[in-house]
Amino acid sequence: MTTTTPTLPPVDFAARLSGRAQxxxxxxxxxxxxxxxxPDIISFAxxxxxPELFPLADIRTAAxxxxxxxGPAAVQYGTTEGHLPLREWIAARTPGLTPAHVQIVTGSQQGLDLLGKILIDEGDVVLVEAPTYLGALQSxxxxxxxxxxxxxxxxxxxVDALETVLKATPAKLLYAIPNFxxxxxxTLSLERRRRLVELTAQYGVLVLEDDPYGKLRFRGEDLPxxxxxxxxxxxxxxxxxxxxYSGSFSKTLVPGLRDAWVQAAHPVIEKLVQAKQGADLHTPIFNQMIITELVGEVLPRQVELVKKAYGERARDMVARIEQHFPAGVDFTTPEGGMFLWVTLPEGLDTxxxxxxxxxRGVAYVPGRPFYARGxxxxxxxxxxxNATPAQxxxxIRALGETIRGALD
Amino acid sequence: MTTTTPTLPPVDFAARLSGRAQxxxxxxxxxxxxxxxxPDIISFAxxxxxPELFPLADIRTAAxxxxxxxGPAAVQYGTTEGHLPLREWIAARTPGLTPAHVQIVTGSQQGLDLLGKILIDEGDVVLVEAPTYLGALQSxxxxxxxxxxxxxxxxxxxVDALETVLKATPAKLLYAIPNFxxxxxxTLSLERRRRLVELTAQYGVLVLEDDPYGKLRFRGEDLPxxxxxxxxxxxxxxxxxxxxYSGSFSKTLVPGLRDAWVQAAHPVIEKLVQAKQGADLHTPIFNQMIITELVGEVLPRQVELVKKAYGERARDMVARIEQHFPAGVDFTTPEGGMFLWVTLPEGLDTxxxxxxxxxRGVAYVPGRPFYARGxxxxxxxxxxxNATPAQxxxxIRALGETIRGALD
Structure with a gap:
């Protein structure tokens, strides 16, 4: 729908979009x-x-x-690789890692996009969990x-099914979120982690491990x-x-500063730096400096705070599901993170x-878009x-009623 | 160069890079x-x-x-399109424009990348000035x-040469920086601006106008x-x-917050929103809010301050070039912005x-990388x-000596 004067011919933008855009x-x-x-909707979507857990006072102090x-260096152009003290802190978490193995990105979403950009050619096979993170599919x-x-x-x-797939299909990349x-x-079990790493190495398939929630385990033992x-x-x-490896401060500190990182072998990081330079020159330096202020004392405290809160909320939601959902509904009981997954009886469509x-005043995300292939x-x-006990x-009561209504 | 134990085969990352990465x-x-x-180098590079002009106290107050x-909304996830009050402010600068025509991006570099992503297919002809902004070529x-x-x-x-090119070559996009x-x-003259707009419309070629310096005119009259x-x-x-249109706050306020925008017709913005969502979800909301605080009173004051300073520095540099450079060296006399361009006698290689x-303690950028085709x-x-009168x-004296030395 374009309106123009006689002086300019109408512009057909759709015809000019790239195959990528299509x-x-x-x-x-x-x-x-x-x-x-x-405001009248209780959203689990x-x-x-x-947000009530965000360390606002600490962020203010840090800023x-x-x-x-x-001084001015906090708002001047910065290096593409990212603020060195932050890269040093990240590298120090893993023996053998150096800042040269770490690229700061503007949220882990940017890491996914840039890795897609430097790794995926049209037609390349990418192995994904069914279901998986929708945003990765979008990237x-x-x-x-x-x-x-x-x-x-x-x-x-x-992992047995993985081996069958690897034997049958030459793949470029496996994308996985092992924690929550x-x-x-x-959560991917330890035994399966080992097998997945060995199998992909054996078949020459790169693995992109997306781990935004890993620090937020509120039950059980941390896994490598x-x-x-x-x-x-x-x-x-x-x-x-x-x-x-893709890590992030979005779920442990705050998402709105958009600070995350990728750690990998030099050849990957080198290409990532080039891609990042073309994509946005660098992640805002002010934000990286603020995060660097927070990783020492505030981050560990926040992690404890968030784990405790999410653990209580998860337990609460599971208890209410057991109470209010009809028989025949399956659901996961997470050991960390932010989500659980509900499977209704076959034939129902969320x-x-x-x-x-x-x-009935409640919202969720229907599962279909998380499946790459339907x-x-x-x-x-x-x-x-992000829900109170009352919510x-x-x-969950309203959702149970909705499901029951559909089963009648 | 990979070192591995017998358990893992070495990884050939180079073989796994996409055509894009290559x-x-x-x-x-x-x-x-x-x-x-x-620190011993005077860099004009x-x-x-x-940085001494950055409105640091205002940024602190704004933050x-x-x-x-x-409160927490300043560091929570935000919308992909960007902070509405900022988009409203940008739209209000141009009669007829609405926030729906404006996409906030993480520095204008991201706008260039995302527009490249949604518009350019392999082999598409992109018309560029010779020379042009190296970062756009990289994007x-x-x-x-x-x-x-x-x-x-x-x-x-x-523009006569442009018409010849347009007749001979079906092009997708023309990328231009009309101001400084x-x-x-x-600076592209008014008459040429009109002709360029008409010709590209006539031949169905989209134009990407990159305008980071437009507000920094210190001589002559603003052009549309x-x-x-x-x-x-x-x-x-x-x-x-x-x-x-690609606009930016990097040169008028500060670059390190990475706030810029693209304004265009709906079909372009709609696709840009999708591309942006996959690329980094959104630009840091905290930064957008800080910029929004500054656009009212601080931005106009900063623009005057920066224009005055850069105008003096440009005059200074031109005067010193006239004084210290040998005959046969050509240079531009900018009416705004941050750069001037020097052409040495044929045969010299910068x-x-x-x-x-x-x-001799002085640095510049050799011109070759700014030419897309050599x-x-x-x-x-x-x-x-970013240079004092003494620098x-x-x-310029040291550079003049270097050039004289090469001419001898």
Missing amino acids: RMTVSAIRELLKLTQR GGLPA NAVLDRY FQPYGPRYVDLPTDEHGID QNPTGR SLYEIALELAGGDPEGSHVI TELFPRALE GGANTMRLSYS IDSG | RMTVSAIRELLKLTQR GGLPA NAVLDRY FQPYGPRYVDLPTDEHGID QNPTGR SLYEIALELAGGDPEGSHVI TELFPRALE GGANTMRLSYS IDSG
Whole structure:
């Protein structure tokens, strides 16, 4: 719909879009989340960290300290690789790692995009969990991957099925969220982690380990990351790891400063630096300096605070689900993170159910968009991170009624 | 060079890079700028805004005000399109424009990257000034454009040559910096602006107008942007403009908060929102809120301050060049912005000269990397924005000696 004077011919923008742009789609969730922002709706839909836990006073102190200490350098152009003290802090978490193995990115989403950009050619096979993080699918999609779904169960990716896939299909990349996965909340078992790392190494497939929630374990024991396992198998040499690790401060500190990182072997980081330079020159230096102020004392305290709160909320939601949902509904019991996953009896469709849930004042995310290759019509993602006990009680009750209504 | 234990086969990362990654190159300037950071070097190389002019106290006040006013929302996830009050302020600058025509980006570099992503298919012809902004070439390069150089003179792009090119070559996009161009400092004349807008509309070529310096005119009269001319020809309807405008706060306020925008017709913005969502979800909301605090009173004051300072520095540098450079050296006399452009007699090579200039304690950027298709061996870019009168005097004197030495 263009209106023009006779002096300029109308512009047909659609005809000028790249193939890449044509592969991009409007996020179903994005459109849907707009509906859930009504104040009368209890929303378990968004993946928002609890804002009442944000360390606002510390952020204020840090912002002022950074301006005092660095002066104009806090708001001048910075280096593409990122603020060195922050990269040093990140590298120091893993023996053998140096700042040269760390690239700061503007939120882990940027890491996914840049890694897609430097790794995925049109038609390249990318192995993904079924279901997986929708935002990763969105990041990779413009680059034209061919997704192959990896079946998952309560312990994460089925590694026997993975081996079958690897034998049959030459793949470029495996994308996985081993800890408290988005959307399922599931955690990949230690045995499967080892097997996944070995199998992918054997078949020459790079692994992108996305770990935004790893520090937020509120039950059970921490497991080594895929990256740590690969590093161990490579004799501690980061150059020998075929696992690329994506970490973030969005879920442990705050998301709105957009600070995250990628750690990987030099050849990956070198190319990532080039990609990043073309993409946005560098992540805001002021924000990186603020985060650096916080990682020492505030971060560990925040992690404890957030874990405790999310643990209580998860327990609460599970208890209410047991109380209010009808028989035949399955759900996951996460050991950390922000999400749990609900599977309704076959034949129900959570997309169709959504308007009815909204009528009852509750929102969730229908599961279908999390499947790269379709499926999951009877699934939904619930987030407990940003809900009070009262909201969990009445929201889950309303959702139970919605499900019961659909079963009648 | 990978070292591994027998358990993991070595990883050949190079073999796994995408075609896109293989098209990326290390920026010659980036490597060179590292050499110029020695404290004993007077550098006219970097395109850094003058840090002593940054409104640090205002930024501090704004940061604290934003945390007070918005609380956790200042550091929570934000919308992909950007902070609405900032988009409203940007839209209000141009009659007919609405916030729906404005996308906030993480520095104008991100706008260039995302526009390249949604517009450029491999082999698409992109028309660029010869020379042009190196960073734009870097942004577009991964998407595989075929660059066609547009000849320029002291008034910018030669529009007769443009017409010849348009007749001969179906092009997707024309990329131009009409005001105080990087690297030449030249400004496209009003008559040529009109002709460029009409010709590209007639031949169905989109225009990307990059305008980071437009507000920094210290001599002469402001000219309408290509965007404003296209809008006028389209009867004031933003949907009829084939010009896409890229604006930035990096040169008028500070670069380190990484806040810029793209304004364009809806179909472009809609696709840009999708691309941006996959690329980094959104620009840091805290930073956008700080900028919004500053655009009212601080920005106009800063623009006056910066214009005055850069105007004096430009005059100073021109005067010293006239005094110290040998005959046969040409240079531009900018009416705004941060750069001027020097052309040495044919046969001299500014890349070869560079180490000799460094020995004399002065640095510049050799002109060659600014040419998409080669050439410009005898050219160099000088930045005056971040230099004191004393530095300009002794730096230009040293550069003059270097050039004389090469001519002997």
